[in-house]
Amino acid sequence: MKFPKHRANVFVVQRSPVSFNDGMYGGGVVVGVFPTSEGADEFKGACEQEFVDKGLKGCFLFDVTMSTFYDA
DSSP states (O other), rough: OOOOOOEEEEEEEEEEETTTTTTTBOEEEEEEESHHHHHHHHHHHHHHHHHHHOOOTEEEEEEEEEEEEOOO
C-alpha cells in the first residue's frame, strides 16, 4: 500500500471512563482533534475542569495522543 503524499500530524483528545473495580480504563471516545499539541492540551485541561465542576472528578480520564491525517 502506498501512502498519500499529503499528510499531517494531529493531536487527539480522548475521554475514557475509569472502572472503579480494578482501577483500569478503556473504551474511550474522541472528543477533539487539533493541529497543535498546545491546543489539544488546553482543551484537555478545559474538559477536565468541566468534569470537576460537575462533580465527576475521578470518573473519566482525558488523554492526548498524536496521530497522522492523510489527505488523498
